[in-house]
Amino acid sequence: METTTAVNPFLEGNFAPVREEMTSDPLKVIGELPTDLSGMFVRNGPNPQWTPIGQYHWFDGDGMLHGVEIRHGKASYRNRYVRTRGFEIEQKAGKAVWSGILEPPQPDSDGYKNAANTALVWHAGQLLATWEGGAPHAIEVSQLETKGEYTYNGKLASAFTAHPKVDPVTGEMMFFGYSFAPPFVKYSIVSPQGELLRTIPIDLPMGVMMHDFAITANYTIFMDLPMTFNPARMQRGEPGLMFERDRPSRFGILPRHGDSDSIRWFESPSCYVFHTLNAYEEGDEVVLIACRMSSTNVFVTQPEQRDPDGDIPRLHSWRFNLSTGTVREEMLDDVPIEFPRVNENLLGRKTRYGYVGKMAPTPLPLFDGSIKYDLQAGYAQTYEYGKGRYGGEAVFVPRPDATVEDDGWLVTFVYDTDAGTSELLVLNAQDLSSDPVARVLIPQRVPYGFHGTWVSQQQLDASV
Ligand SMILES: [Fe+2]
Numbered sequence: 001m002e003t004t005t006a007v008n009p010f011l012e013g014n015f016a017p018v019r020e021e022m023t024s025d026p027l028k029v030i031g032e033l034p035t036d037l038s039g040m041f042v043r044n045g046p047n048p049q050w051t052p053i054g055q056y057h058w059f060d061g062d063g064m065l066h067g068v069e070i071r072h073g074k075a076s077y078r079n080r081y082v083r084t085r086g087f088e089i090e091q092k093a094g095k096a097v098w099s100g101i102l103e104p105p106q107p108d109s110d111g112y113k114n115a116a117n118t119a120l121v122w123h124a125g126q127l128l129a130t131w132e133g134g135a136p137h138a139i140e141v142s143q144l145e146t147k148g149e150y151t152y153n154g155k156l157a158s159a160f161t162a163h164p165k166v167d168p169v170t171g172e173m174m175f176f177g178y179s180f181a182p183p184f185v186k187y188s189i190v191s192p193q194g195e196l197l198r199t200i201p202i203d204l205p206m207g208v209m210m211h212d213f214a215i216t217a218n219y220t221i222f223m224d225l226p227m228t229f230n231p232a233r234m235q236r237g238e239p240g241l242m243f244e245r246d247r248p249s250r251f252g253i254l255p256r257h258g259d260s261d262s263i264r265w266f267e268s269p270s271c272y273v274f275h276t277l278n279a280y281e282e283g284d285e286v287v288l289i290a291c292r293m294s295s296t297n298v299f300v301t302q303p304e305q306r307d308p309d310g311d312i313p314r315l316h317s318w319r320f321n322l323s324t325g326t327v328r329e330e331m332l333d334d335v336p337i338e339f340p341r342v343n344e345n346l347l348g349r350k351t352r353y354g355y356v357g358k359m360a361p362t363p364l365p366l367f368d369g370s371i372k373y374d375l376q377a378g379y380a381q382t383y384e385y386g387k388g389r390y391g392g393e394a395v396f397v398p399r400p401d402a403t404v405e406d407d408g409w410l411v412t413f414v415y416d417t418d419a420g421t422s423e424l425l426v427l428n429a430q431d432l433s434s435d436p437v438a439r440v441l442i443p444q445r446v447p448y449g450f451h452g453t454w455v456s457q458q459q460l461d462a463s464v
Pocket of ligand 1: 118162163274275450
């Protein structure tokens with residue numbers, strides 16, 4: 001395969017990796033960090049250790065964690081690679097061994113390297129770095145050292161979505177793993193104490209890329225969307241995954257603890273969804289809110305095959321009526337957005353507010369602001385990062401002992417393209433029109449990445 005890395009935009013600018021793992025304490029703060037904002041923001045993202053072999057996709061790079069720990073109004077920073085088995089093998093080799101998802105799987109290794117580069121979840125006293133093609137990795141906080149693959153004492157029987165869902169009321173964690181062989185999806189429930197309780201198959205007609213899902217208090221919602229896997233495409237030297245816009249979307253609703261045959265499928269027009277904002281129950285309906293694209297070019301490598309209307313995610317709702325079997329889809333706003341988050345103390349319940357990244361009108365996935373949706377009032381408030389400044393996923397951090405849903409902060413890394421510097425931006429989630437609460441200056445560039453999480457002081461103190 002030809003190496004195309006010299007012109008790959010995901011290896012340039014602030015998509016380019018940083019090489020140094022550093023620790024810095026204390027950091028300069030503009031504004032004031034509230035004393036009740038205490039814990040650690042950790043964000044995952046791709047950061048290739050070596051020059052990639054073959055075509056490089058943004059999803060391929062080795063996971064690197066960037067953490068900002070905040071306590072008593074002071075902040076410190078550290079960044080660490082997730083030291084996966086593949087990372088260690090490539091470090092010893094002094095070069096890349098695996099190519100990425102745009103290339104055929106490697107026959108003499110694990111196929112694709114578990115990059116552990118996508119997201120993080122805190123559950124049962126353990127921080128996990130996630131990647132949807134393999135097992136999660138246990139991460140020690142607050143040092144961000146990798147403890148190793150986490151397999152639930154060998155019970156893990158599937159891959160592990162980057163986006164597990166923790167029920168804030170029961171403490172259970174739901175996850176799934178997909179593969180390209182029947183039954184294509186396996187769904188699991190982990191007890192509040194961290195024991196993997198059960199795994200059941202979710203049978204699909206064919207293999208698809210299933211990046212996210214959703215929960216309500218009683219149901220789990222799967223998205224069987226037409227990003228299909230076809231081995232014949234790989235034999236032709238094309239990516240195995242492709243979006244097929246003539247196929248419909250299917251949404252499966254399963255009682256949380258139900259058996260495989262209790263899932264109910266609802267069909268709606270073709271689309272792709274990377275991320276869900278939330279889901280909840282209302283009367284006879286299950287409501288899903290997510291970032292919907294009419295199509296995606298995410299695995300299209302030939303420019304002439306790109307759909308010019310693809311890759312424009314907008315907030316949509318789907319109302320699945322469990323008594324009539326009908327589905328009603330509605331666009332909630334026409335602004336391109338991604339990286340949706342809610343106050344996760346209310347995950348699976350009806351939330352009034354949603355927080356998303358506002359996509360800049362650029363060919364690359366850049367975010368020029370944060371939007372707070374008031375879904376009850378049908379109102380949006382935007383914080384613009386400023387000229388040449390781009391952020392990432394903004395995570396909602398609830399204020400300890402808060403009594404209203406939006407009492408807390410939004411935190412995200414922002415990169416200033418003119419200055420070449422990064423900062424952690426802390427916004428007042430109750431009023432995005434106000435000046436930032438604080439800007440924490442990071443002593444090195446933080447590349448654009450994927451998902452983050454907030455580990456509270458209470459969780460840090462209780463970590464295993
Ligand atoms: Fe994701």
